[in-house]
Amino acid sequence: MKNSVFTATVTAVALLASMASAQTDITVAIQLEPPNLDPTGGAAQAIDSVLYSNVFEGLTRFEGDGAVVPGLAKSWDISNDGTVYTFNLNSGVLFHDGTSMDAEDVKFSLDRARSEDSTNAQKGLFSGITDVAVVNSTTVKVTLDQPNGSFLFNMAWGDAVIVAPESIENIASNPIGTGAFAFSDWVQGDRLELVRNDSYWGTAAVLESATFRFISDPTAAFAAVMAEDVDVFVGFPAPENLPQFEADGRFQVLVGNTEGETILSTNNKMPPFDNLLVRKAVAHAIDRQAIIDGAMFGYGTPIGTHFAPHNPDYVDLIGNSSYDPAKAKALLVEAGFPEGFSTTLKLPPPSYARRGGEIIASQLRQVGINAEISNLEWSQWIEEVFKAKDFGLSIVSHTEPMDIGIYANPEYYFQYDNAVFQALMIELEATTDPASRSALLAEAQTIISEDYVNGYLFELAVATVAKADVRGLWVNQPTAAVDLTVVSWAD
Numbered sequence: 001m002k003n004s005v006f007t008a009t010v011t012a013v014a015l016l017a018s019m020a021s022a023q024t025d026i027t028v029a030i031q032l033e034p035p036n037l038d039p040t041g042g043a044a045q046a047i048d049s050v051l052y053s054n055v056f057e058g059l060t061r062f063e064g065d066g067a068v069v070p071g072l073a074k075s076w077d078i079s080n081d082g083t084v085y086t087f088n089l090n091s092g093v094l095f096h097d098g099t100s101m102d103a104e105d106v107k108f109s110l111d112r113a114r115s116e117d118s119t120n121a122q123k124g125l126f127s128g129i130t131d132v133a134v135v136n137s138t139t140v141k142v143t144l145d146q147p148n149g150s151f152l153f154n155m156a157w158g159d160a161v162i163v164a165p166e167s168i169e170n171i172a173s174n175p176i177g178t179g180a181f182a183f184s185d186w187v188q189g190d191r192l193e194l195v196r197n198d199s200y201w202g203t204a205a206v207l208e209s210a211t212f213r214f215i216s217d218p219t220a221a222f223a224a225v226m227a228e229d230v231d232v233f234v235g236f237p238a239p240e241n242l243p244q245f246e247a248d249g250r251f252q253v254l255v256g257n258t259e260g261e262t263i264l265s266t267n268n269k270m271p272p273f274d275n276l277l278v279r280k281a282v283a284h285a286i287d288r289q290a291i292i293d294g295a296m297f298g299y300g301t302p303i304g305t306h307f308a309p310h311n312p313d314y315v316d317l318i319g320n321s322s323y324d325p326a327k328a329k330a331l332l333v334e335a336g337f338p339e340g341f342s343t344t345l346k347l348p349p350p351s352y353a354r355r356g357g358e359i360i361a362s363q364l365r366q367v368g369i370n371a372e373i374s375n376l377e378w379s380q381w382i383e384e385v386f387k388a389k390d391f392g393l394s395i396v397s398h399t400e401p402m403d404i405g406i407y408a409n410p411e412y413y414f415q416y417d418n419a420v421f422q423a424l425m426i427e428l429e430a431t432t433d434p435a436s437r438s439a440l441l442a443e444a445q446t447i448i449s450e451d452y453v454n455g456y457l458f459e460l461a462v463a464t465v466a467k468a469d470v471r472g473l474w475v476n477q478p479t480a481a482v483d484l485t486v487v488s489w490a491d
Contacts, residue, residue, distance in 0.1 A: 023489045024208040026470070028482055029221065029230040031237050031350060033214035035379045036172035037186070039158040040113060043121035043386055044378060045399050045480040048158035049234070050192055050212050052481035055096075056161035056177035059087055059106065060152050062401070066478035068156050072101065072178065082147030082432060089138040093201040095164050096182040103140040107132045109162045110142065122159040124405055128429060149432040150402075157400065158479065180205040180485045190214065194484075206472075206488040216349050225251070225465050232466040232473065234482045237351040239297040245465050254464040255299065256476035260397035261306050262352055264360060264455030267391055269415040273343075277335035279452035282393075283321035285328040285367045286360060292458050295355035300458035305449040306404050309459050313441040317449040321456065328367040340368025343392030347373060348381040352460060353395040360395070360455075386413045397460045399480040404441070407448050416453045 032046040039047045039056055053061060061071035073087040093101040112118065114126035128151075131143040144151065154160060167176040175183050180202065181194040192212045196205050213230055215221045218238035224230050225245070236242070245251045264286065272278045292300040301309045304318035332340060347357040354375060361371045371393055376384065385391045398406075408425040410417035421444065428440045449456070462477050469490040474483055 025210065026207055026232065026484070026487065027211045027213060027230045029213045029215050029224060029233040030482065031216050031221070031235055032378055033189070035382060037175040037183070038172045039161055040163060041119045041172070044382060046378070048480040049482050051175060052158045052479065053179060053483045053485055054181045054194060055175055055179045055183055057179050058155055058161045060156040062156050062479045064474040064476060064478070064483065066476070068153050071156070072162055083144045085142045085151060087140050087142065089140065090201055091138050093178050094199050095167070095178055096176045096197060097167070099164060099166070101162065101164070101178050102137040103134040105162055105164050106140045107134055108165050113160065120159055122157060122400065124409055125154040125157060125160060146430040147432055148429045149437060150429065181210060205485050207484060210484050218351055228467070232464065232470055234462070234464045236463045236465045239299045239463060242463055250468055252466050252468050254466070254473060254475045256462050257310050258399055258460045258462045258477040259308055259401045259479065260399040260460030261303060261308065262395070262397040262457045262460050263306065264457060265394040265396055265414050266454050267389060267415060268453060270392055272335065272337060272341055273392065275335050276452065277331050278337065281328040281331035281335065281367065282364070282369065283452045283455050284324045284331065285364050285369065286455050286457070287323040287363055288457055291356050291359050294359050295352055296461070299461040299463065302458050303456045305445040305456055306398070306407065306454070307445050311402065313438045315442050315445045317445060320449045321452065325367050332368060340370065342370040342372065345371035345373050345393045346381065346385050346391045347375050347395055348378055350397070352397060356457070357395050389413055389415060399477070401479050404444055407453060414454060418447065418451065421447050
């Protein structure tokens with residue numbers, strides 16, 4: 001009898017322990033809060049960080065290793081001349097409001113993104129589309145004005161996700177997608193909540209719910225992780241603390257690559273930055289390694305152009321803008337500024353910007369440039385810098401994948417207008433031969449490096465600190481995303 005009772009007790013305890021370990025929720029912290037929840041109408045990285053793949057999906061999508069794979073389109077056919085893509089959609093796909101996703105929604109989304117009044121931050125992704133035609137409910141035909149070797153890649157961006165016409169009015173606050181998670185609640189200034197989509201067309205998420213918390217302050221971030229108030233912190237903002245987490249068995253530390261070219265953004269139409277000699281002087285005043293060491297505690301890879309060093313087509317052009325304060329001073333004299341000048345340095349919240357900005361301002365002062373720092377919240381940065389172009393200098397990491405094409409848009413916030421570069425991008429879009437594309441990309445990198453369009457600083461590393469038993473997190477970030485669709489807890 002005693003043995004039976006003992007056995008039953010042990011069994012019950014084991015069962016309770018098993019139940020307790022089967023955690024189905026997760027709390028993920030990131031530094032920046034989205035200003036809105038419309039990835040098709042906002043430029044902020046934080047929108048995609050929360051929503052990409054989780055809530056919204058595109059015709060194609062990125063995996064954690066950067067591969068482009070089928071998304072809402074299960075397959076596609078490409079015409080012999082490379083100008084017509086026929087997408088075969090998955091059937092039975094529902095939006096989170098229960099309505100069907102079909103070819104009409106794809107047409108609506110692509111037409112909306114490329115329309116004259118489009119507010120899509122990456123409108124150039126869709127500029128080559130001349131027609132979107134519905135063949136039937138699960139087939140849509142997209143016609144391009146010329147072959148585009150990057151078209152499937154472009155369709156994987158967060159800016160190209162598929163939305164429904166009936167959801168547009170409230171999409172900024174109530175996003176309705178087709179993903180493995182559905183939007184539940186947003187307490188601005190604090191958290192955003194997702195719940196598993198039990199009607200998901202694909203492989204269901206393991207997690208039943210996920211909460212994103214927004215913690216901008218590095219000290220608060222450290223405290224939240226140490227106290228285990230959060231399960232994961234993606235883009236941990238205090239790299240000086242990483243060794244402490246690595247030595248603590250409660251945690252795992254994942255350090256990977258991003259597509260984030262971190263640059264000293266320069267307003268190319270605002271005097272004196274409309275002068276090539278001034279931009280060149282700024283570039284030679286910057287000590288990249290000092291910024292990486294001082295602001296990022298060694299995490300980051302120096303760059304000399306707007307291109308990821310891990311990309312096979314990367315060209316090392318750091319020598320064009322080597323640290324040389326004496327040369328910077330001489331260039332300022334040649335440009336007509338022997339006494340230097342004053343400008344603004346408007347910084348968004350991320351620590352790479354705030355910490356890096358202090359270092360850069362000090363370096364610029366050494367050559368006679370007084371950069372007055374203004375610390376902005378993300379929404380302010382979007383309005384003042386990105387939209388109004390009211391700035392001299394800024395610091396931001398461009399996390400979109402292989403986005404060198406933004407330099408072909410003279411209306412983009414740093415306002416670079418080079419007809420040769422624009423023609424080169426048109427040629428690149430029409431080129432499918434890999435060797436020819438590599439040559440064109442090398443030329444493109446060289447042009448913007450030698451034009452000193454921006455100060456090219458470093459490729460942003462991403463550090464994720466997570467509880468030791470979390471599985472399925474991305475190590476690298478081929479796009480700005482915290483993809484939770486395959487995340488689980490260890491048994």
